[in-house]
Amino acid sequence: MVNAAEYEDRPWLDPEAEPFIKVQSVSKQFGDFTAVDSVDLEIYKGELFCLLGGSGCGKSTLLRMLAGFETPSSGSILIDGVNMNDVPPYERPVNMMFQSYALFPHMSVEKNVGYGLRRDGVAVSEIEQRVQEMLAMVELSQFAKRKPHQLSGGQKQRVALARALVKQPKVLLLDEPLGALDKRLREQTQYELMNIQEQLGVTFVVVTHDQEEAMTLSTRIAVMDTGRFQQIGTPTEIYEFPNSRLVANFIGNANMFEGRVVENGQDHVIVESRHPECNFYVDHGMSIAEGSKVWVALRPEKVMISKQQTADGNTNTVKGMVHDIGYLGGTSTYRVKVGDEHLVEITSPNQLRPKDGNPPIDWDEEVYLSWEPSSSVVLVK
Amino acid sequence: MSTPGETLATADADPKSSLLQRLTRLAQDHWRTLVLFVPFAWLLIFFLAPFFIVLKISMAETTVASPPFTPMIQWVDEGIMHIRVVVDNFAYLWEDDLYVDTYLNSLKISVTSTILCLLLGYPIAYAIARSSHTTKHILLMLIILPFWTSFLLRVYAWMGLLADQGTINDLLIALGLIDEPIRMLYNTFAVYVGIVYTYVPFMILPLYANMEKLDWELLEAAADLGAKPTTTFFTVTLPMTVPGIVAGSLLVFIPATGEYVIPDLLGGGNVLMIGRVLYNEFNANVDWPVASAVAIALLLLLVLPMMLYQHIQAKEAQGS
Numbered sequence: 001m002v003n004a005a006e007y008e009d010r011p012w013l014d015p016e017a018e019p020f021i022k023v024q025s026v027s028k029q030f031g032d033f034t035a036v037d038s039v040d041l042e043i044y045k046g047e048l049f050c051l052l053g054g055s056g057c058g059k060s061t062l063l064r065m066l067a068g069f070e071t072p073s074s075g076s077i078l079i080d081g082v083n084m085n086d087v088p089p090y091e092r093p094v095n096m097m098f099q100s101y102a103l104f105p106h107m108s109v110e111k112n113v114g115y116g117l118r119r120d121g122v123a124v125s126e127i128e129q130r131v132q133e134m135l136a137m138v139e140l141s142q143f144a145k146r147k148p149h150q151l152s153g154g155q156k157q158r159v160a161l162a163r164a165l166v167k168q169p170k171v172l173l174l175d176e177p178l179g180a181l182d183k184r185l186r187e188q189t190q191y192e193l194m195n196i197q198e199q200l201g202v203t204f205v206v207v208t209h210d211q212e213e214a215m216t217l218s219t220r221i222a223v224m225d226t227g228r229f230q231q232i233g234t235p236t237e238i239y240e241f242p243n244s245r246l247v248a249n250f251i252g253n254a255n256m257f258e259g260r261v262v263e264n265g266q267d268h269v270i271v272e273s274r275h276p277e278c279n280f281y282v283d284h285g286m287s288i289a290e291g292s293k294v295w296v297a298l299r300p301e302k303v304m305i306s307k308q309q310t311a312d313g314n315t316n317t318v319k320g321m322v323h324d325i326g327y328l329g330g331t332s333t334y335r336v337k338v339g340d341e342h343l344v345e346i347t348s349p350n351q352l353r354p355k356d357g358n359p360p361i362d363w364d365e366e367v368y369l370s371w372e373p374s375s376s377v378v379l380v381k
Numbered sequence: 382m383s384t385p386g387e388t389l390a391t392a393d394a395d396p397k398s399s400l401l402q403r404l405t406r407l408a409q410d411h412w413r414t415l416v417l418f419v420p421f422a423w424l425l426i427f428f429l430a431p432f433f434i435v436l437k438i439s440m441a442e443t444t445v446a447s448p449p450f451t452p453m454i455q456w457v458d459e460g461i462m463h464i465r466v467v468v469d470n471f472a473y474l475w476e477d478d479l480y481v482d483t484y485l486n487s488l489k490i491s492v493t494s495t496i497l498c499l500l501l502g503y504p505i506a507y508a509i510a511r512s513s514h515t516t517k518h519i520l521l522m523l524i525i526l527p528f529w530t531s532f533l534l535r536v537y538a539w540m541g542l543l544a545d546q547g548t549i550n551d552l553l554i555a556l557g558l559i560d561e562p563i564r565m566l567y568n569t570f571a572v573y574v575g576i577v578y579t580y581v582p583f584m585i586l587p588l589y590a591n592m593e594k595l596d597w598e599l600l601e602a603a604a605d606l607g608a609k610p611t612t613t614f615f616t617v618t619l620p621m622t623v624p625g626i627v628a629g630s631l632l633v634f635i636p637a638t639g640e641y642v643i644p645d646l647l648g649g650g651n652v653l654m655i656g657r658v659l660y661n662e663f664n665a666n667v668d669w670p671v672a673s674a675v676a677i678a679l680l681l682l683l684v685l686p687m688m689l690y691q692h693i694q695a696k697e698a699q700g701s
Contacts, residue, residue, distance in 0.1 A: 067601075068604075069605075
């Protein structure tokens, strides 16, 4: 019982938890092209799991295999312990929200939402009641009689969501759920989606190419590239501890420095970089043989920028010249030239209003950059 | 006093440029009317005018003259005009069972053929719409290919195939499946074969055009919500292809009802269709007024249901 509480929000850490969806060495080939390349994945009940990647990375194919629209070339998919390989889409305990919403244009909103229940032979009175409840949840009760073409993009999206949820599926698959919405609506809908997920406790599997969407929505993210998972983890893990340059660059921005390990201490490594000329003292757990070639990733917001020298030597600090400033109001983005070529990006909050005693950093000014030993990440690939 | 405004005014006063300018302006202001005028004029000259000529003839009487009917308007005496409108021809169509039966038989044949074309054409159109890009074009080409040969030639070819000593009977006898030829030519069956064969492309093409635009994801959505393939077909595919079905059915039904060549060649004298009756009245009986009345009645028979359908559609469109 202690365990259950401890792992409530992080079931993937619970050694005794049984995964709800199991993807076991699943591959999918289209002719010569391998869309999904022998992937393994475990998703737990109640998770909001994101498959994140660029176009053509195989995320949609994997989702379509979960829905049953594609059959794996090899491997198997288990949902709630049942092998789904030979189960047609109309018998799977999953529902999907399509990227295009795929609302039936010849049916009214309520007919669209009730479609799945009618297929299951639910009594008419119950269908009516459940459709009403669902429409109330997505705040579309007054639009029940409308046809899809009379709705706005955001309303269509909510009809699609209601239609997919009304059957109370074990798993809801969402293909780019916010892709067709404008920015304001996206943010609003994003939180609505999270609330609904929490309310109903349905397992969500979301496919998206938008890292921001993935970060805010999900409990865990799988970063996909060329048909394989590059990294699976919580948004924080993926952002703070990317395991490869690919992941570091895909999620957020990262300054990448090439270097060589010069000291492999017990609780730290020191990486020597030539461009720019500085040493990275990284204090979190990696043991990498001295002399090996590595990359150090440093997030823009983890670099401090100052007109005064704050530290001696050249460990975790470097001198440069401001090349570009992007003023974004709340934050400013600086591009600082260090060495001859290298540009380092820094994002810094504008906490103080610029005034006489605190002149702002200007173009072509000499500045010192520094960062904490825990801020950089050493990557071997 | 030579201000720029004055210069402009003088330019305006120049009659030549002013006329050109006015014409240009007129064309600019009324270009919609101009563009619409051409098709309107076309329809007026080549459809509406002939219709009224036929209508006029249908209200005349036969006479031995050239043309063989009485004129509608005659100058009896100085200044006295005599207008003669005869509706006997229409009454005659209604009273004579031959005409009523022929109309009904034509309708029966064309309705049945339309249904057969739909049953045959729908899966073909569906298969074409769902096939890959290259296959699609080849299949469409195959559908259009027969149009490159004369229609008459193709009907004659069917006579060669269906005749007692035709290809099909010869083949069946050679295979030992039958002992004596099956009678397939000069009966209703042959007419159905001819009509369905000739008109099925007119069913396939509008259906294909409709299905081409269909969002196939809707079928996945239906399956995802628990609909078996047959349910998906009846609840999603079929309702979504109604426009194609209607367009294709009209394109088959209308010409099939008035079809003359196919019942004449493949049906022999055994299949009565209105096109043949019309031909006989006109050529054999030289009764232009009755022939015209037959044509007008046929037109009404075809146009009225169509107008009704359009009216309903317009109402539905307004309602939603």
